[in-house]
Amino acid sequence: MKCRYFVLLLIFLSCGKMQETPIEKVNPATIDPLPSWNEGNTKKQIINFVSQVSDENSADYVAPEDRIATFDNDGTLICEQPLYSQLFFAMERVKELADNNPKWRETQPFKAVIDDDHETLKTFGIMDLLQLVMASHTGMNSEEFNEIGATWAFNSLHPKFNQPFANTIYQPMLEVIQYLKANDFQVFIVSGGGVDLIRTYAYEAYGIPTYQVVGSRIKSKFEIGENGAQVVKLPEMDFIDDKEGKPVGIANFIGKRPIAAFGNSDGDLQMLQYAAGGNGKRLMLLVHHDDAEREYAYDRESHIGKLDKAWDIAKAQGWLVASMKNDFKRIFAFQE
């Protein structure tokens, strides 16, 4: 993952350098910043947007400090089927902790986890998910959680692809992140999922540091105990970074309205509306999961990643809708 990232960065850097070299001139326009995208309108619109806001001579120029881009995580950057990846993590943790919590065998959402009842798990909303997340944080400090989270992300295998969960990130979207960063964008993940788990793998998987990941979170408090000064988690919700919560999380954490926003479901609608509501050139993009063969196909009727209202609004507003089937040349780095 890290390697891919550096290779692309090197291409961009060398592209800049080559322009100065008198011996061999290379036209930077010939270097494709999005090699895993098929040629077509979606790719063209992304490149047009980035080129225009980064070009000082363009009427659409945006100063680097205002080049803020926000990405949803589940279903936009990483596979969210057959269950949110965070659920797989929470399931592992809940099973490990079940012996010490006998009540869980009779109480949802824990019961469905212990029984491996995927059909019930699929129907759970974000509050159930977050209850599991809270349980998965129990009894450890953040350093311990970071290690457990990263170990899971880079080792536990996705049931369909038989690859570590951190490998189920969409290569074309990773290229968009890298392309934006190479053009002085600040790129943030803004996820409905728990922020702590994403932070354990975001830097290595996406090149996005912990302080550029916004997400749902439980409360925590500072204490000086036998392990010294620590921030420890409390079993209480603090902030749900989903739907209307996404623009609020963006305002609190980033303090600026994004000029580009990327999502895949109705949970991302408000984030895209917030981005669209500013002045100047904007880019709003929805990833449409329409490739049952290479990944999954789901939209209006799905429990997970439902894309219904946001899709209609995207069409009405002229936002980009990327078809995974047609726009993505490949989906995962491990495929071919």
Add this chain to the structure above:
Amino acid sequence: MKCRYFVLLLIFLSCGKMQETPIEKVNPATIDPLPSWNEGNTKKQIINFVSQVSDENSADYVAPEDRIATFDNDGTLICEQPLYSQLFFAMERVKELADNNPKWRETQPFKAVIDDDHETLKTFGIMDLLQLVMASHTGMNSEEFNEIGATWAFNSLHPKFNQPFANTIYQPMLEVIQYLKANDFQVFIVSGGGVDLIRTYAYEAYGIPTYQVVGSRIKSKFEIGENGAQVVKLPEMDFIDDKEGKPVGIANFIGKRPIAAFGNSDGDLQMLQYAAGGNGKRLMLLVHHDDAEREYAYDRESHIGKLDKAWDIAKAQGWLVASMKNDFKRIFAFQE
């Protein structure tokens, strides 16, 4: 401000470049990264720390993504006397809004503001301050607030120095920020004050972008009204980023324990304890206001910026205490 910042950046950049130039070799060690600091132990310790954690061959080396530094704002980076600068801002706003809020003439903390009663104002705690902050946000969206805040910071004058408030930042501390950034640190402001006002001037004054400012905040909500999609403020406290709140704010926003933390008062104690509590080399520094002539002298008995318990702990733990009188060659850029 911006100009100073770029000049220093140019010095660092040219320092790197000169090393590669075969004609004229300059020893980078001869370029002083902290010219506004007097020679002495404090300056030496700061430079030692930064050199060691940035040196790949040092046992104290820290990877760039973990080089997190946090700074308190009031009294650490900017003058907080005779009142927190945010209070001066809130006073201007409250006076402008007083005609529409006749009740304020009889209710604290508004009454003291309207009556210019500085003695009472000095006794106010953070909750009173935040009530004024909430009032100063009333009836506008964030774009309007940004404009009003920046106009105030760069135009309204400090009563003692007769300079815009944004000019009352401590030049030696600004140099520390720039020195850290030049060594690939990520620098954050972590303030007990309201986050929105600091964000209106932090980039121009300190070179710190909005998304690296953590602070106290009021609640807000997303709405699509007649002005389109907006995040609007609500008259209710959301988070107080002071004392025990600072490590919590750091964990929520940054997601990593700082390796360096800078403060000046008991409100910063827990942030410094949190930084000190991690493994590896650490830098904790308190700014001691002991220069009545060039700025103000206050510590254990002060209502604003009380430095008492934190001072004792700093001495016991061997944290750095910077004397403004002895360590700062100059305090403000506007002074000679």
